Amino acid sequence: xxxxxxxxxxxxxxxxxxxxxxxxxxxxxxxxxxxxxxxxxxxxxxxxxxxxxxxxxxxxxxxxxxxxxxxxxxxxxxxxxxxxxxxxxxxxxxxxxxxxxxxxxxxxxxxxxxxxxxxxxxxxxxxxxxxxxxxxxxxxxxxxxxxxxxxxxxxxxxxxxxxxxxxxxxxxxxxxxxxxxxxxxxxxxxxxxxxxxxxxxxxxxxxxxxxxxxxxxxxxxxxxxxxxxxxxxxxxxxxxxxxxxxxxxxxxxxxxxxxx
Numbered sequence: 034x035x036x037x038x039x040x041x042x043x044x045x046x047x048x049x050x051x052x053x054x055x056x057x058x059x060x061x062x063x064x065x066x067x068x069x070x071x072x073x074x075x076x077x078x079x080x081x082x083x084x085x086x087x088x089x090x091x092x093x094x095x096x097x098x099x100x101x102x103x104x105x106x107x108x109x110x111x112x113x114x115x116x117x118x119x120x121x122x123x124x125x126x127x128x129x130x131x132x133x134x135x136x137x138x139x140x141x142x143x144x145x146x147x148x149x150x151x152x153x154x155x156x157x158x159x160x161x162x163x164x165x166x167x168x169x170x171x172x173x174x175x176x177x178x179x180x181x182x183x184x185x186x187x188x189x190x191x192x193x194x195x196x197x198x199x200x201x202x203x204x205x206x207x208x209x210x211x212x213x214x215x216x217x218x219x220x221x222x223x224x225x226x227x228x229x230x231x232x233x234x235x236x237x238x239x240x241x242x243x244x245x246x247x248x249x250x251x252x253x254x255x256x257x258x259x260x261x262x263x264x265x266x267x268x269x270x271x272x273x274x275x276x277x278x279x280x281x282x283x284x285x286x287x288x289x290x291x292x293x
Contacts, residue, residue: 055125056259063103067094068110068124072203074227075284077107077129089148089284090128090251096276097128097267113181119254126264130223130249134183142255145268146248147277150289152184153225154217154238155210163216166240170195172237177215179203184219187245207232221247222289248291 038193069077069090076088086107098105109129118124119141133143154176156163163169169176174195178184179202187198198215200206206218211234220228228235237291250268253260271277272292281290 054259055254055257056263059101059103059125059260063092064106065098065101065103065126066106066108066124067098068108068115068127069094070111070129071107071109073129073223074231075223075286078233087284089280089286090130092280092283093147093271093277094128097272100262100267111181112287113178115181115252119252122254125253125260127252131172131252132183132247132249134186136186137252140255142251142257142261143252144250144261144264146250147268147272147279147291148249148286148289149291150221150223150245150249151240151246152187152244153220153222153240155207155220155225155228155235156217156238157210157213157234158236159234160210160213160216163238166238166244169217169238172215175209175215177206177209177218179206179218180248181246188219191245194255210235223286226285249289 036109053061069086071077071086073088076284077086077090078088079085080087094105094107108124110124110129115127116132116137117129131137131143133146137143154163154166154169162174168174170192172194175198176188176192176195177198177200178188178197182203185199198209207228209215210218217238227236228278229237251264253264266289278287278290281287
């Protein structure tokens with residue numbers, strides 16, 4: 034009888050933990066699992082010299098964990114695996130400037146944005162065909178985009194004359210342009226700044242007018258109202274008290290911060 038009762042209690046405990054809401058699980062385990070893409074300069078980036086994780090969303094993840102009174106565990110993700118990582122509960126929240134796309138909204142709860150960036154292009158200094166934004170959509174030009182990013186569908190709709198090249202990774206975009214197999218690759222402000230700072234061969238092509246402004250926030254699983262409310266309260270607070278703007282300045286992202 035005692036053994037049967039013990040098994041019953043263990044079953045109840047296991048069932049409860051499986052169906053516990055995300056916020057309760059975070060508070061109970063004293064740990065929040067944060068998905069990041071560790072190659073996103075200014076956002077969630079591993080410094081190759083120090084191997085330290087740096088960026089605005091790294092700082093804000095630590096700040097959020099501090100407010101919850103829990104530890105933070107960073108887990109590697111990417112734009113290609115984002116939806117899977119959240120829906121399979123590989124992490125509790127993704128914090129690496131998640132663009133608000135219609136596809137992601139089908140599967141994820143996206144938070145109020147704290148950043149917004151237009152699209153930028155990266156070309157090679159040795160490429161004489163691409164000097165201004167209007168040079169991009171011309172016959173014979175090859176435009177590289179990375180699978181899993183919103184640039185794929187955006188450029189599929191936008192390009193009328195240039196050839197679109199979809200590659201498997203963000204690093205492959207750089208390789209295609211550096212090797213001359215593509216003329217430009219499409220990116221955003223944080224990644225564009227990184228390229229011109231770190232790559233001698235790279236040049237930044239800015240749109241002459243707003244091309245496609247994309248709001249960035251964070252992502253959690255759908256049907257997690259308690260966690261979503263907690264995250265939204267945190268975003269409102271850091272916008273109001275200046276912590277968001279301070280973090281943006283530290284990582285040179287003032288031009289894209291949404292502090293109001």
